[in-house]
């Protein structure tokens with residue numbers, strides 16, 4: 216589904232990703248962990264197409280297509296979804312209008328007609344229920360005045376609306392209370408199929424109790440320095456990153 | 466290019482030579498005011514950029530043109546009522562037409578107005594209702610401070626007069642359609658007077674249209690007196706063409722406990738100068754002065770505002786927003802006076818601008834003159850580009866760049882549209898702004914409200 220080869224990424228001339236290799240197959244859940252500043256969000260942003268970052272080397276192939284040639288909106292329509300670490304507040308853009316536009320763009324891409332108003336509202340209702348998000352929130356402007364946790368829930372709501380093939384969830388668990396964490400994780404699990412894949416970026420093992428990863432990677436200083444099964448997350452939780460740093464001579 | 470002295474001298478000649486035409490049909494009150502204003506104009510002249518208040522708007526090119534001036538009412542050869550039928554059924558209004566600054570002679574009688582409400586031409590009002598007219602005409606505008614106001618007062622012949630008696634509430638807005646229609650380049654002078662008595666309520670929507678593509682200069686002055694407890698809304702929609710110059714000066718006096726909202730939306734025009742003057746002349750007034758401008762090409766808009774808190778316990782909210790593209794230029798000046806006795810004043814002002822191109826320019830200047838000590842005033846101005854993070858967020862959900870930009874621009878502008886207190890008008894303006902921001906001019910670009918023509 217996704218194949219990243221020797222990806223090098225810089226911002227303002229500073230190299231942040233220094234040769235990432237990653238293979239994800241349909242249906243797999245990969246967790247990416249790693250200390251602050253390692254480059255996890257950078258990787259996520261580059262996957263989604265943020266042009267702030269300059270790809271200096273390497274390639275990303277998604278379902279046989281060269282992702283790096285595509286505009287962010289085209290990647291989204293091909294099935295990539297980024298759950299932002301810091302979702303943006305957009306005053307004046309209503310959540311309903313935002314989602315309607317996005318859903319219909321996806322449908323157009325698939326050669327489908329736009330949803331009727333009533334079908335759209337039904338879809339909204341179903342997906343809101345899935346992530347237990349209050350209408351009070353979806354009636355507002357996008358993320359405006361949302362609490363940190365509400366913003367994260369809203370990301371999963373959008374994911375539910377768009378049903379991506381590859382979801383990249385960047386610290387979707389941070390800022391969530393225990394109940395919200397369970398709801399969000401359940402939401403992700405309910406959306407899971409044998410075909411779609413998920414990358415969860417997290418600092419905490421507790422999310423991985425709900426969303427069981429097939430593979431855990433450690434991203435450190437712009438490289439994936441360790442890849443193992445889900446037990447690696449437990450080990451990191453216990454021992455922290457010092458041993459990784461030592462192993463990598465830092 | 467003519468210099469300013471030639472321009473001023475031409476007006477002096479016009480005034481002298483046209484004296485008889487000017488005074489003909491006007492009441493004594495108007496003519497006395499006219500004489501005085503002419504002397505004031507001779508002192509002030511058309512403002513140039515030396516004048517601090519006109520620093521960012523060069524009026525010389527606007528005035529330096531051989532315009533036709535109609536000092537008497539010209540019969541219109543078609544029935545404007547037929548041309549102008551607003552196709553927005555939800556926008557149910559009492560519609561009045563003016564042509565080239567004059568009250569249109571064949572206006573339909575407004576049968577649905579409550580008893581006692583007067584809607585007619587200024588000339589007619591001066592003759593028929595001298596008690597009301599003379600008590601208010603020329604009492605609020607300040608020709609001594611601004612050459613174009615003096616010029617308007619000196620040349621004023623007609624315009625719209627609205628009187629809403631004590632306690633009368635007009636539910637349906639009054640829609641004023643100003644038509645510029647001429648087979649020659651034209652300078653139009655329009656003088657309006659709105660008198661809203663105690664406890665009365667009225668909403669007025671003014672639409673400026675050009676019907677033909679000649680060069681126009683319209684110089685209008687509107688005086689409004691809002692008596693105690695009255696509620697008054699004035700929405701102005703400026704949608705003309707690139708060859709038009711709009712000079713629009715509004716003077717509003719508010720008495721105690723009155724509530725006024727003005728919203729001036731500049732969609733299209735060559736050069737636009739709006740002067741918004743508000744005098745809070747009684748305690749516990751609320752004033753909301755809003756405006757929006759969407760400019761591209763080489764368009765220019767200048768909003769000059771002056772909110773005068775002369776009595777204690779009043780609240781004023783002022784918010785102007787602009788979206789600027791191409792080589793468009795804009796200026797905003799926000800003057801707030803808080804007089805010595807105006808304690809407990811609350812005065813808020815902001816001006817936010819979205820610059821879409823490197824060549825667009827905005828000059829924004831707040832100016833607070835505060836002589837009282839127990840007041841709360843705030844002001845803020847921003848000039849910025851589109852929020853790239855927000856843009857990416859929308860695109861990351863599958864919305865293409867153009868549409869995402871559109872959504873953000875619209876969201877930016879919507880904050881001002883939201884303040885409109887006439888629901889169907891709000892929807893209509895939303896739609897107009899949406900098309901305008903898409904770079905399209907509504908198919909019928911002469912009529913912002915999509916009248917059939």
Ligand SMILES: Nc1ncnc2c1ncn2[C@@H]1O[C@H](COP(=O)(O)OP(=O)(O)OP(=O)(O)O)[C@@H](O)[C@H]1O
Nearest residue numbers: 226231249250251252253254255256257258267300
């Ligand atoms: N826009 C930017 N300008 C300059 N430096 C940046 C920018 N974005 C990221 N960086 C730098 O790139 C490095 C990687 O940042 P990134 O956000 O990818 O880390 P992360 O692994 O997601 O960290 P965290 O766990 O704190 O979220 C950091 O050193 C960061 O300061």
Ligand SMILES: [Mg+2]
Nearest residue numbers: 255256257300
């Ligand atoms: Mg991060």
